[in-house]
Amino acid sequence: MIYLDYQATTPLAPEARAAMLRWLGDEEGFGNPASTHRAGRAAAAAVEVARDQVAALLPAGGRVYFTSGATEALNWALFRGSAAMPGGVAGLSIEHAASLQCLERLNAAILPVGADGVALPVDDALVPEGGIVAAMLVNNEVGTIQPVADIAAAAHAKNSLLLCDAVQGYGRIAIPEGPDLAAISAHKIHGPKGIGALWVRDGVDIEPLMVGGAQEQGMRSGTVSPALCAGFGAAAALAAERQEADAAHVERLWSLARDMLPQWTLNGADNPRYHGNLNIRREGVNGLRLMSDARNIAFSLGSACGSGSGKVSHVLRAMGLSEAEARASIRLGWGRYTSEEALREGLTAIREAARLQGVN
Template sequence: MIYLDYQATTPLAPEAREAMMRWLGGPGADDFGGGGFANPSSTHKAGRAAAAAVEVARDQVAALLPKGGRVFFTSGATEALNWALFSGAKARPGGVAGLSIEHPASLQCLERLNAAILPVDSAGLALPTDDALIPDNGIVATMLVNNEVGTIQPVADFAAAAHAKGSLLLCDAVQGYGRVAIPDSADLIALSAHKIHGPKGIGALWVRDGIDLDPLMFGGAQEQGMRSGTVSPALCAGFGAAAALAAERFDADGAHVERLWSLAMDLLPEWMLNGAASPRYRGNLNVRREGVNGLRLMSDARNIAFSLGSACGSGSGKVSHVLRAMGVSEADARASIRLGWGRYTSELDLREGLAAIREAARLQGVN
């Protein structure tokens, strides 16, 4: 299997796996610091060691974020976005707004909050901010990198417009964290570990100092009293290690992704790009070809892992809401595929994967 679906999830980095294993020990482990299984809320030596590992990971995650805020670990970005939007809307009751191309984890919350939906252009980029759509004393949701077409949104512009009206800016940074710079002006930032070669089952919400949200859950007052429930040192350590590695490899990973982008564009000259080529995260290639049936393409190229859009909706049979918001016809949306690559994708993988996809298209009568 050649894996070209990095927007859905990324391979676990060996460094993250190693960091996690130290905190998955059991009876007979040589020492609590090196193989401990203790509860980080416990006050004995083993618990304190586990708690220290969680705090090291928190600092590692925060190192890629703006200064002047707190990181709260969550079960993932979906939880972080739900928490930020519903609690933020309660704290700032003036209204809610968000982009039409937000991830369903945000978009479905926006719908339930009767939010103003902000349009994008045919290139998948947010239109210039319309002050009439920005709420007073509310919250605005703007993703950093779109998960389906990779376009980078003007988060700083929306933050300025929101702040001018006393509103908060929530940034879904899941697809951009560790890959592109995070604007300093966001007030709330949602993250996911498994999109940066960390483990599934953990994410985070960064909250700017001075912003008060209601606790997400009550019970044992974990996570600084904001999210009760026993914290997993192993998941935190894996997230932290992945974040530290992303910081260390930021330039190298970026250069590698750019090389693969250039190669893919050379190998798919007949395919039309969905979304702007710039500003865009170049590890995301969403393309279409007239006459292609994307669903059949996936079946015929079954040894290549790629998608038709968001992994959350890929099995629903629905046309991508992102492409439709960009004005792409239903037929063209169904002829579109999303390819994603990153740190562990080789040039040979990409060449062979795209060759298989081109052959699958040829079998559909598309030369």
């Protein structure tokens, strides 16, 4: 199988796997980090090392709380945050479902995007006074980079907080100054599944997510997994070390893909965009059938979280695409472990699958 679905998840880095092994139950590494004996203290130290590694890729002046993933972090920020900041909620129309469904339950104002998939200048009337505004950094379906700093400024002008879903940008591009809260996930940066984090800027108060044991600085009770934390930390440290090399590799693959698929239309802006995400469409193509005919190539029609619903992408529809255009769209994603040879082979298979549908 050729894997071209890096927005859904990324392969586990060998370094992250190695960091996890010690804490998966050997004679020295199974301690509970909340225990005060030697084994517990060692586990707690490993968690704190990982916390520092994860925080190093985030703005200075904040604290990291480990969670089960970004979905939990976003739910925590929006539901607990809106209770502390009751002025109302707003968010981009292209947010991931983990945010969007929270926004719907909170009767949020929806901020529109343009046909290029980038947020339009913020309408001050839609920004709550003393509330929360949600704006993702890199869109998970089309890769467009949002003007988070500008949206944060609009939120702060009305004494509101800015929550940033930084999942697709963390470890890939710089996280801008401006957010008060940010959600991230390990498995998007070659770390393990089942762990993410909520970053909270110093001076921002948010209610605990869970009580019962005072773990995670009293904010999220429950036994912390040293193995998952160590894997996340190692993946973050590796991302920091390889950020320039990874970015250059992604750009080479982007150029290759664009050269090989010249007749496909790009969904969303070419710039600003993370170039590890290529969302494209072709008239006459049925994306679902394309996936079936190119079954040895792992790619998607949009968000992995909504791929089984049968619904067209809410992101593409928010950008103004018709239902037919959305159904003719596919998303390809690549990164550190994608070779040029594999990408070339995968794109050739996709072109052949399109040809079978009568599209040359």
